[in-house]
Amino acid sequence: MAKHAAGLRASKPLSIHVDELMRRLSTRTATIGVIGLGYVGLPLAVEFATKFPKVLGFDISDERVLVLNAGRSPIRDVPEERVGELVAAGRFECTSEFTRLAECDAVVICVPTPLGIGNLPDLTCIFDAAEQVAGALRHGQLVVLESTTYPGTTEEVLVPILERSNLHADRDFLVAFSPERIDPGRDLPLHLIPKIIGGCSERSADAARLLYGAVFDETPVVSSARAAETVKLLENTFRLVNIGFINEFARLCRQLNIDSGEVIAAASTKPFGFMPFQPGPGVGGHCIPLDPHYLAWESKRQGFTSRFIELAEDINSQMPSYVVDLISGALNESRKSLRDAHVLVIGVAYKRNIDDTRRSPAVAVIDRLRMRGAVVSYHDPYVAELDGRHNDWPEWRPRVIVPYERRAGEPSDEASSHRRRRVDTLTSVPLDPGHLARADCVVILTDHDVIDYQAILDNATLIVDTRQAISAEKAAASSARVYAL
Ligand SMILES: NC(=O)c1ccc[n+]([C@@H]2O[C@H](COP(=O)([O-])OP(=O)(O)OC[C@H]3O[C@@H](n4cnc5c(N)ncnc54)[C@H](O)[C@@H]3O)[C@@H](O)[C@H]2O)c1
Numbered sequence: 077m078a079k080h081a082a083g084l085r086a087s088k089p090l091s092i093h094v095d096e097l098m099r100r101l102s103t104r105t106a107t108i109g110v111i112g113l114g115y116v117g118l119p120l121a122v123e124f125a126t127k128f129p130k131v132l133g134f135d136i137s138d139e140r141v142l143v144l145n146a147g148r149s150p151i152r153d154v155p156e157e158r159v160g161e162l163v164a165a166g167r168f169e170c171t172s173e174f175t176r177l178a179e180c181d182a183v184v185i186c187v188p189t190p191l192g193i194g195n196l197p198d199l200t201c202i203f204d205a206a207e208q209v210a211g212a213l214r215h216g217q218l219v220v221l222e223s224t225t226y227p228g229t230t231e232e233v234l235v236p237i238l239e240r241s242n243l244h245a246d247r248d249f250l251v252a253f254s255p256e257r258i259d260p261g262r263d264l265p266l267h268l269i270p271k272i273i274g275g276c277s278e279r280s281a282d283a284a285r286l287l288y289g290a291v292f293d294e295t296p297v298v299s300s301a302r303a304a305e306t307v308k309l310l311e312n313t314f315r316l317v318n319i320g321f322i323n324e325f326a327r328l329c330r331q332l333n334i335d336s337g338e339v340i341a342a343a344s345t346k347p348f349g350f351m352p353f354q355p356g357p358g359v360g361g362h363c364i365p366l367d368p369h370y371l372a373w374e375s376k377r378q379g380f381t382s383r384f385i386e387l388a389e390d391i392n393s394q395m396p397s398y399v400v401d402l403i404s405g406a407l408n409e410s411r412k413s414l415r416d417a418h419v420l421v422i423g424v425a426y427k428r429n430i431d432d433t434r435r436s437p438a439v440a441v442i443d444r445l446r447m448r449g450a451v452v453s454y455h456d457p458y459v460a461e462l463d464g465r466h467n468d469w470p471e472w473r474p475r476v477i478v479p480y481e482r483r484a485g486e487p488s489d490e491a492s493s494h495r496r497r498r499v500d501t502l503t504s505v506p507l508d509p510g511h512l513a514r515a516d517c518v519v520i521l522t523d524h525d526v527i528d529y530q531a532i533l534d535n536a537t538l539i540v541d542t543r544q545a546i547s548a549e550k551a552a553a554s555s556a557r558v559y560a561l
Contacts, residue, residue, distance in 0.1 A: 091216065093248065094247075097181055101182065101286035105128075107132065107179055108125075108181070108182050109183040111209070113134075114186065117184070119266055120222075120256070120266070121133045122154055124290070126167075133169070133171070134177065134208075144170040145169065147164065177213075180217065181218065191366050197226055197369070206238060207237060210237050210239075213243055218250045218280070218283045219250070224312070224366075226373060228374070230302070231300075250283045251276040252276060254271055254284060257311070266292070267291055268293060272298060274304025276301050312364055313371055316389070319388070321391075335560065354543070356395070356542055356561070357437040357543075361432060400441060410516075410538060414449060417450050420453050420505070420511060420514075422522070423520065423524055424436055424462050425459055429526075438521040453505045453515075454505070455504055459504060460504050507532075519539075520541045529550070532556075534554070537555075539551075539559070540561075541558055543561075
């Protein structure tokens with residue numbers, strides 16, 4: 077990719093402060109601020125702190141600030157020792173005092189971009205962060221937005237808020253967008269993931285390139301912030317659509333009595349033109365279920381309907397119910413009903429090897445199982461507690477109407493009390509022979525590498541594997557009955 081693609085806005089006359097910013101970035105003497113110290117902001121802040129003398133982390137959560145300043149890490153992928161060393165060396169400091177943004181030469185915004193009512197983009201956190209930056213903005217700063225958002229946000233939302241400071245973008249301060257492409261749980265160092273940059277001007281792109289070039293091996297520049305925003309949406313919509321397709325394909329294969337796992341593995345041997353996706357109980361996390369709605373919303377605003385997004389969303393959102401039907405059917409073949417059945421769920425994080433349960437399809441499956449009277453427990457080595465009240469999944473939000481009132485004469489058993497209390501906390505149980513043998517059905521919803529699948533095969537009687545965690549050969553060699561998605 078060319079260093080500067082065509083189309084960048086010509087820069088305004090150079091301010092002396094911007095010159096100084098460039099000097100500090102290129103000599104790596106700049107102070108860097110990171111707003112939002114979550115899954116995206118914290119790893120990035122830690123990387124910057126190894127290259128720049130001072131990184132200030134900003135978060136509205138006092139608890140998070142305290143934990144980090146004590147040298148501890150709230151995120152599994154960020155080693156505690158690394159945070160501890162950087163804090164002790166004075167290279168990384170966290171604060172909720174946003175006036176200290178003025179100390180920073182470059183400020184990177186990594187705050188959440190959730191969905192609001194009706195799946196509309198909710199930019200509240202970006203508004204708040206932008207106002208904090210505007211309040212402390214000074215000449216010669218670079219502001220970069222990293223939060224995933226719809227095309228146009230940087231130029232149409234962020235810049236106008238920053239310019240309330242009476243400073244002008246591209247003359248007094250610089251602005252860019254750079255999407256975060258981190259993949260939690262994947263053992264891939266951050267610096268190896270090319271960092272896309274889109275500046276609001278050529279000079280903004282140059283400054284952002286100096287900033288990220290300190291940490292990332294490759295920093296491809298696209299023609300505008302709007303293009304960079306759209307890159308991220310394309311990547312995540314691509315995943316949503318392909319996961320939707322492969323989920324539908326897996327359902328078709330079940331209908332045809334064909335092992336979809338075998339077919340996908342065989343197709344993957346093709347050295348070109350095929351990229352494997354795996355079926356599962358649905359999509360989760362803060363990205364894949366949300367980001368395409370940002371694109372769909374913007375496209376609707378332009379009078380364009382993106383049918384792929386709607387279709388994939390529709391198929392993926394049916395998967396938790398499909399899995400529950402699969403469990404019910406499997407129990408039925410053992411002459412058992414789902415009602416009052418003990419179901420042990422393996423894995424509740426939204427994907428393997430992480431501890432994040434936001435919008436996890438496991439939460440939706442558990443909810444539906446309990447609605448149908450099953451007694452559910454779970455094991456997840458990374459999630460000690462599953463607290464519905466703090467989960468982002470719509471089903472676990474408190475409701476005004478309780479759907480299952482206890483009917484007169486109905487026994488006050490454990491299952492019915494679970495049905496009434498849908499929003500509560502579950503605790504991970506050990507994965508021991510006792511729990512496995514007691515379960516009427518063991519359901520694999522997240523395929524963490526550290527789980528002992530052989531122990532599941534050896535001790536369970538009925539297994540529903542939604543992640544192809546158990547090979548057909550191992551299933552055939554076991555006395556357990558195994559149903560694959
Ligand atoms: N998690 C991922 O894998 C991932 C990957 C790529 C992109 N993204 C995008 O990055 C952005 C951040 O996601 P995340 O997963 O890091 O979120 P997160 O919830 O893990 O962390 C966000 C942090 O921001 C803080 N915060 C919220 N509002 C704030 C404000 N106004 N000022 C200061 N701090 C504030 C929160 O307290 C929290 O600590 C989102 O737009 C997301 O879509 C996430």
